[in-house]
Amino acid sequence: MSDAAYPAAAAAPPRSAAPRGRLLDGPAGLAPTRRLSGKRIMIYGGLLIFSAYYLLPLWVMVMTSLKGMPEIRMGNIFAPPVEITFEPWVKAWSSACTGLNCDGLSRGFWNSVAIVIPATILSIAVAAVNGYALVNWRFKGSEVFFTILIFGAFIPYQVMIYPIVIILREIGLMGSVWGLVLVHVVFGMPIITLLFRNYFSSLPPELFKAARVDGAGFWGIFLRVLVPMSLPIFTVAVILQVTGIWNDFLFGVIYTRPESYPMTVQLNNIVNSVQGVREYNVNMAATLLTGLVPLTIYFLSGKLFVRGIAAGAVKG
Amino acid sequence: MARSGPPIRLLQNWPAKLAATPMILTALVVFIGCSLWTVVHSFTNSRLLPRLDFVGLAQYERLWSTPRWQVSIENLAIYGILALVLTLAIGFLLAVLLDQKIRFEDGFRTIILFPYALSFIVTGVVWQWILNPDFGLQHIVRSMGFSGFTFDPLNDSGLVILALLAAGIWQGAGLTTVIMLAGLRGIDEDVWKASRVDGIPALKTYLFIILPMMKPVFATCVVLISAGIIKLYDLVVALTRGGPGIASEVPAKYVYDYMFGNQNLGQGFAASTMMLAAVLAIIIPFALFRMGRKRHV
Secondary structure, rough: HHHHHHHHHHHOOOOOOOOHHHOOOOOOOOOOOHHHHHHHHHHHHHHHHHHHHHHHHHHEEEEEHOHHHHHHHHHOOOOOOOOOOOOHHHHHHHHEEEEEEOOOOOOHHHHHHHHHHHHHHHHHHHHHHHHHHHOOOOOOHHHHHHHHHHHOOOOHHHHHHHHHHHHHHHHHOEEEHHHHHHHHHHHHHHHHHHHHHHHHHHHHHHHHHHHHOOOOHHHHHHHHHOOOOOOOOHHHHHHHHHHHHHOOOOHHHHEEEEEHHOOOHHHHHHHOOOOOOOHHHHHHHHHHHHHHHHHHHHHHHHHHHHOOOHHHHOOO | OOOOOOOOOOOHEEEEEHOOOHHHHHHHHHHHHHHHHHHOOOEEOOOOOOOOOOOOOOHHHHHOOOOOHHHHHHHHHHHHHHHHHHHOOOOOHHHHHHHHOOOOHHHHHHHHHHHOOOOOHHHHHHHHHHHOOOOHHHHHHHHHHOOOOOOHHHOOOOHHHHHHHHHHHHHHHHHHHHHHHHHHOOOOOOHHHHHOOOOHHHHHHHHHHHHHOOHHHHHHHHHHHHHHHHOOOOHHHHHHOOOOOOOOOHHHHHHHHHHHHHHOOOHHHHHHHHHHHHHHHHHHHHHHHHHHHHOOO
């Protein structure tokens, strides 16, 4: 779909890119000169080359997933299918084998759903309350704990994974979906807490004070005053957590059992299993299926996605 | 800062303290407790189960004399330096290109950033297919008439890092681009006006005026990219499985394989402690630099 838009961009380099209007508003651009059109061609040329690098893998994935194996063996991975078939998609979803199970990626998909929903809700609830306490109800040591939390975001997971196995075993959650949910709540906490802390501290303090004077308490102010006006930041957090947790591989492979493996782990097992004939079309359909949820969120959320990762990144 | 909570007495603020319990537990038990636990156990001879039977630095001696660890470190260094430099260069270049008042800016940005929404497993699997010697790039160039063309990084231990780089940058450079673009947009328009008045060419302005002004943005990107590089694991598992042979092994994979595959916990603990040390070596100077700057300004 997006391919159609790009030749158009190349075919119509905006030669008369209004030199005068560019001085004052918007992005800082090149100084307008007479060689403008030559420069413009280089700019668009560069962007198109990079776009090709970014789009080709997606193109190849889609094309391969729609071909039959005989066509793949003979043809060119970049060429569109001569004969479109959806069989690889059906097989990837419902009958591809991983180990002993041959019920396809659908199992991993539903496992991932069962992990992502509670993990997203819980991690955001906990982190929002953290951010609120850190901004409006500071107590002795609260900033110290927050600093540890932020530093913790940089500790390689490998340092903490084994003791967490022991903890989960002790509390009886090792191998269960809820154990993995707990792990996601813990490791999502730094960035989401940061997100909410920054957001709440940007709100006018009078709001909080007025509610205090009215006699509202800790939870009253949070639930009735702050949460209703924090919808955008909740959306950003949901986007961040759903994509992040959906894409996780390391925690999934460590803390769950094969029957509750999330989709990414199952995908890796399907594609990189050594036994059997390799069915590249099924692999690519499986890959697209696994990428579909985060890609849908990305394309639907647009600027909010960017805002989420930038908020997490720049202030960290 | 002006927001003063109620005066701090042990009971007065109890709902906040109670509500912050998950945060306190995470900070103390997981981030500090679990890390220390691993560091302490890296000095023991734990194998199948963790034991407090101290053997001094024996695990580290063994670690550093294991060829697979040496290869892992070497790979991480090569991959890390190349990924860092290339990501910064591509990110800055793309941000500058996007900042030229172009048409379809949103479209281009969407294309550059979309792989960042995908997991490393998806990324690795796709690039494994594109680089497949029998069907992918090599096959296509050969079928165009260059029958002697050889480019098979997945089966060539000298080139396999290139495969990781192509995939890793494909997935991650979009983030750097977006952060740098935000940085460029944050630069005062007066800088541009002044450089135009002085007749400084745009390229020079970017290299000698804008680039130095972007130092904090670059510092942020360096920290983010480095943190990602040290954690590099999923991509290797999905793209190369550490192969050919041990040519693309990385430290994070060493840790996982020794802890959960080889039942040699002590090696896993020692290796992960080395990873922690590497991260601290990056984070501490950065934190000091930030604190120092805050104090001076």
